[in-house]
Amino acid sequence: MIEIKEVSKHFSGQRKVINQLNLSIPDGKIVGFLGPNGAGKSTTIKMMTGVLPIDEGTISLDGFDIEKKTLEAKRIFGYVPDRPDLFLRLKGLEYLNFIADIYQVPKEVRQERIERITKQFSIYNSLDDYIQSYSHGMRQKIIVTGVxxxxxxxxxxxxxxxxxxxxxxxxxxxxxxEHANKGKTVFFSSHGLEVVEQLCDEVAIINNGELLFYGTLQDMKETYESDDQSLEQVFLELTSNE
Structure with missing residues (x-):
């Protein structure tokens, strides 16, 4: 479970980028995090993962406060950033073993997972190449594998x-x-509204650092008294009114 309580964030000389955000993400769900460019999605995610400090409020992951119990919290989540340009001077396999060492994944377990996942993503034969030689898509795959x-x-x-x-x-x-079906949590941001509509159990829409809507697509239809509007139409109406 992810608990975001009264969280605010501002950068020097700017208005609040995130303004008293409250969001509770349950286990066993895929939750899509939506918003236009500059809405505060990446800032929120970076606070959730400890990349950015929280100015006000608290964020906890499975009960661990990301700022007070940082190591405990970081052991239980996997984070894929919006830009996969990391550790470019390492070979693919070096990077994966580095990540496995950090999380103390046993040798036999990591070998099985590395082979299985990288074969699924069709990058197994590129593990001896340097990440800087990878395409953007391949870099994304190696980061996801590490997670x-x-x-x-x-x-x-x-x-x-x-x-x-x-x-x-x-x-x-x-x-x-599959991860959500095991009773675990998937929280992801996206600009692909059709993907979110097809895949997600719940949707959170943010704009100007404030939460505009959180719930299921059925909740959305009931809230806005419309059975025929798509997620795209509701999203555009909500964010254009801000």
Whole structure:
């Protein structure tokens, strides 16, 4: 479970980027995090993962406060950033073993997971190449593979499908559904409204740092008294009125 309580964030000389955000993400759900560019999605995710400090409020992951119990919280989530340009001077296999070492994944377990996941993503034969030689999509795949190695209970994914070929995107979506079906949590941001509509159990819409809607698509239809509007139509109406 992810608990975001009264969270605010501002940067020097600017208005609040996040303004008293409250959001409770239950276990066993895939939750899509939506908003236009500059709405505060990536800032929220970076606070959730400890990349950015929280100015006001608290964020806890499975009961661990990200600022007070940082190490405990970081052991239980996997994070895919919006830009996969990390550790470019390492070879693919070096990077995966580095991540596995950090999370103390046993040798036999990591070998099985590395082989299985990278074969699913069709990058197994490129593991001896340097990450800087990878395409954007391949870099995304190696980062996702690293996230899955220690089997975290919470997945926090910032635009995870960007740059993936259709087969790999399908495989990742299937993995997300399987993870949620095990009673675990998937929280991901996306600009792909059709994907969110097809895949997510619940949707959170943010704009100007404030939560505009959170609930199921059925909740959305009931709230806005419309059975025929798509997520895209409701999203555009909500964010254009801000």
């Amino acid at each position: 899955l190695l220690h089997d975290p209970s919470i997945w926090i994914l910032d635009e995870p499908l960007t740059g993936l070929d259709p087969k790999s995107a399908y495989i990742l979506k299937e993995m997300m559904r």
